[in-house]
Amino acid sequence: MYRYDGYDHQMLADRVAQFRDQTNRYIDGKLSEIEFLPLRLQNGLYVQRLAPMLRIAVPYGMLSSTQLRKLAYIANHYDKGYAHFTTRQNIQYNWPALVDVPDLLADLAEVEMHAIQTSGNCIRNTTTDQFAGAAPDELEDSRAYCEIIRQWSSFHPEFAYLPRKFKIAVCGTVDDQAATQVHDIGIYIVKGDNDEIGFRILVGGGLGRTPVIGKEIFDFVEKKHLLTALEAILRVYNREGRRDNKYKARIKILVKETGVEEFKNKVTKEWALIKDSSLTLTDEEIDRCQKFFDAPNYQELSNTPTQLTDKLQSNILFAAWHSQNVKPHKVTGYSIVTVCFKETGVAPGDVTDRQLEQIADLSDEYSFGEIRISHKQNIVMADVRQDQLFELWKALESGAMASNNLGLLTDLICCPGGDFCALANAKSIPIAEAIQRKFDDHEELTNIGEMNLNISGCMNACGHHHVGNIGILGVDKKGEEYYQVSLGGSSKNNASLGKIIGPSFAQEEIPDVVETIVGVYKEKRIGEEKFIDTYNRIGIDPFKEKVYAKAD
Amino acid sequence: MPKLINKNTVITNPWTVMKASTGPEILQVVPGKNFIVPLQFWKLYQEELNEYDGNIAVWLDSDENPEQISDELHSLPLIALNFPVFSDGRSYTNARELRQKYAFKGEIRAIGDVLRDQLYYMAQCGFDTFEIRHDQEAELCLQAFNDFETGYQSTVAEPVPLFRRR
Numbered sequence: 001m002y003r004y005d006g007y008d009h010q011m012l013a014d015r016v017a018q019f020r021d022q023t024n025r026y027i028d029g030k031l032s033e034i035e036f037l038p039l040r041l042q043n044g045l046y047v048q049r050l051a052p053m054l055r056i057a058v059p060y061g062m063l064s065s066t067q068l069r070k071l072a073y074i075a076n077h078y079d080k081g082y083a084h085f086t087t088r089q090n091i092q093y094n095w096p097a098l099v100d101v102p103d104l105l106a107d108l109a110e111v112e113m114h115a116i117q118t119s120g121n122c123i124r125n126t127t128t129d130q131f132a133g134a135a136p137d138e139l140e141d142s143r144a145y146c147e148i149i150r151q152w153s154s155f156h157p158e159f160a161y162l163p164r165k166f167k168i169a170v171c172g173t174v175d176d177q178a179a180t181q182v183h184d185i186g187i188y189i190v191k192g193d194n195d196e197i198g199f200r201i202l203v204g205g206g207l208g209r210t211p212v213i214g215k216e217i218f219d220f221v222e223k224k225h226l227l228t229a230l231e232a233i234l235r236v237y238n239r240e241g242r243r244d245n246k247y248k249a250r251i252k253i254l255v256k257e258t259g260v261e262e263f264k265n266k267v268t269k270e271w272a273l274i275k276d277s278s279l280t281l282t283d284e285e286i287d288r289c290q291k292f293f294d295a296p297n298y299q300e301l302s303n304t305p306t307q308l309t310d311k312l313q314s315n316i317l318f319a320a321w322h323s324q325n326v327k328p329h330k331v332t333g334y335s336i337v338t339v340c341f342k343e344t345g346v347a348p349g350d351v352t353d354r355q356l357e358q359i360a361d362l363s364d365e366y367s368f369g370e371i372r373i374s375h376k377q378n379i380v381m382a383d384v385r386q387d388q389l390f391e392l393w394k395a396l397e398s399g400a401m402a403s404n405n406l407g408l409l410t411d412l413i414c415c416p417g418g419d420f421c422a423l424a425n426a427k428s429i430p431i432a433e434a435i436q437r438k439f440d441d442h443e444e445l446t447n448i449g450e451m452n453l454n455i456s457g458c459m460n461a462c463g464h465h466h467v468g469n470i471g472i473l474g475v476d477k478k479g480e481e482y483y484q485v486s487l488g489g490s491s492k493n494n495a496s497l498g499k500i501i502g503p504s505f506a507q508e509e510i511p512d513v514v515e516t517i518v519g520v521y522k523e524k525r526i527g528e529e530k531f532i533d534t535y536n537r538i539g540i541d542p543f544k545e546k547v548y549a550k551a552d
Numbered sequence: 553m554p555k556l557i558n559k560n561t562v563i564t565n566p567w568t569v570m571k572a573s574t575g576p577e578i579l580q581v582v583p584g585k586n587f588i589v590p591l592q593f594w595k596l597y598q599e600e601l602n603e604y605d606g607n608i609a610v611w612l613d614s615d616e617n618p619e620q621i622s623d624e625l626h627s628l629p630l631i632a633l634n635f636p637v638f639s640d641g642r643s644y645t646n647a648r649e650l651r652q653k654y655a656f657k658g659e660i661r662a663i664g665d666v667l668r669d670q671l672y673y674m675a676q677c678g679f680d681t682f683e684i685r686h687d688q689e690a691e692l693c694l695q696a697f698n699d700f701e702t703g704y705q706s707t708v709a710e711p712v713p714l715f716r717r718r
């Protein structure tokens with residue numbers, strides 16, 4: 001994991017002092033509401049329906065046990081005892097008081113954490129696949145490049161007042177779990193000629209009210225040119241991105257209106273000016289960053305040890321959890337464990353201070369003291385010995401963290417919605433809960449198989465509804481909360497946007513609608529076909545017919 | 553007279569920014585001034601400006617860019633870049649471009665909605681002087697240049713990025 005040196009610490013200390021001063025001036029009335037707004041946003045502070053909301057950056061989702069304990073302390077000390085994992089691998093607190101925020105940030109700085117650029121019209125936290133470094137199908141660990149991008153994008157003086165927010169994702173695994181194609185810039189680690197590793201770069205993806213899948217502008221960028229390529233893209237965007245209309249200000253609109261080819265020409269021109277400048281990466285810097293992510297001290301072990309196989313046979317609950325939540329690891333004898341935070345009745349992504357501490361302890365004991373947050377709002381312990389999986393599961397179970405629904409219909413993504421968010425058209429958490437209650441039979445869930453169900457409370461799409469296999473969107477219909485359903489979205493390698501099935505539904509209808517959709521899939525699927533594959537084969541009509549036939 | 557600072561101190565301001573709506577008559581009415589004229593004015597009234605007896609500089613709005621004056625800019629003593637609102641970030645890119653792409657050696661000045669909390673970034677991007685908004689306290693503004701000891705990036709003020717220095 002990356003460790004700060006004197007420079008990183010100094011910059012963070014400078015930032016904390018700067019924000020303390022800004023907050024004081026705001027409280028003293030020397031800084032107006034409008035002028036304070038972007039400053040607080042660039043420090044992660046929103047003002048919401050009930051209280052301020054503070055978003056903490058978790059660079060590419062990685063946390064140490066020490067940091068987890070600090071987050072638990074903060075949940076307890078400044079909040080109401082819980083925190084929330086976001087869909088961009090960050091953490092949010094819903095109840096800190098404005099006056100406490102500078103102290104809270106100082107506490108975070110002690111463990112090399114901050115809230116810098118977690119909101120506002122700037123470059124946000126760079127995200128990646130939560131299995132980075134442990135996945136068997138990885139070309140190269142993406143985290144070193146994420147860290148390089150983190151540093152380049154933090155306090156970038158030219159890009160602090162962009163037309164709109166800017167999100168970058170990097171993916172080094174073959175199976176994309178980072179929703180790379182719906183980011184403003186999506187970066188795939190790829191192999192070029194002579195097996196050289198480099199980057200394929202997409203631009204102009206994004207969700208929100210105008211969802212777009214990113215388009216390729218460079219099929220291969222050498223490692224050393226990573227930052228100059230990014231800087232060139234940002235420069236064109238900063239100058240030409242629309243500032244007349246907030247809803248048209250994302251880079252996706254600029255790319256669309258300019259045309260990808262023309263946009264690429266502009267970027268190429270800018271790039272030529274800086275390609276071989278001091279910003280060109282050095283081998284030393286890439287090495288330096290990679291060293292922070294060297295393999296932990298793995299033992300020589302064998303796969304499927306008897307400690308595991310015995311328990312798999314004797315304990316069906318453990319076996320069910322194992323088959324769903326445990327994935328193969330690149331190192332023999334190890335597995336990747338995902339702790340699923342989708343317990344029915346708990347808002348997706350919510351975690352208590354006690355659970356944070358438990359995870360910290362368990363990661364120390366079983367996974368080299370590190371965890372990752374996934375964009376599906378779960379937690380990953382990436383390096384667990386297979387002969388210790390059962391012990392870990394027992395411990396998780398005693399902490400009510402052994403949900404075995406990873407990747408299944410009830411492992412849904414859901415935004416805070418009308419219960420917390422001032423922009424909401426409709427509530428989303430109660431919808432999530434109603435669906436989870438409807439589908440409470442594990443056997444049935446595994447029978448349905450892999451399914452992404454995503455819920456947003458308005459078209460800002462924080463809950464990624466466009467890229468859900470089933471997407472649910474809260475809409476306002478003459479002052480009533482209604483829900484629009486779409487099918488066929490995906491944020492994986494073959495990213496696609498869902499298609500709206502038809503007129504929207506009342507809240508109480510939604511669980512039945514989902515059940516009908518699932519019913520059509522089960523009837524039509526061939527063999528092992530996943531929902532998304534069946535949908536792609538048969539299209540939306542069979543679903544439509546059934547759903548609305550039933551409603552009549 | 554708007555307050556002007558550089559990165560160290562309050563300085564006297566010999567220049568007057570001409571508003572975008574001003575017509576060429578002003579050159580007759582007010583002789584011997586040092587005007588920073590809008591780009592369009594500069595393009596339209598070259599002749600009148602050549603005859604004028606005061607010094608002339610140009611300001612670019614945030615939706616204009618240095619390319620529009622790339623041929624002539626080396627003859628200018630000063631180019632001012634406007635911030636119509638502080639949250640419009642385009643002039644940062646213009647400043648950097650003036651310095652790095654066009655190697656402009658004259659003074660670059662920030663004008664418009666120039667506030668304390670953006671000064672550090674402006675200085676990094678190549679601005680030398682800052683005409684701060686009337687309600688800004690100069691003393692407070694001068695502290696802004698020490699907000700950070702250093703940064704990660706390659707900037708105009710520090711072209712060597714931290715990864716080549718650490």
Ligand code: HEM
Nearest residue numbers: 085086087088206207208209415416420421423460461462
């Ligand atoms: C409760 C307060 C929140 C507010 C007011 C809020 C507001 C917004 C807005 C206005 C957008 C659209 C921006 C655009 O299209 O340019 C957006 C997008 C988004 N938000 Fe939130 N959000 C909130 C909470 C969250 C939470 C809790 C999460 C994660 C669980 C989240 C994740 C996202 C994501 C992933 C996007 C889509 C990014 C994209 O368009 O590419 N937001 N949010």
Ligand code: SF4
Nearest residue numbers: 415421424457458462
């Ligand atoms: S999708 Fe809408 S309702 Fe949900 S958190 Fe985002 S802004 Fe709020």
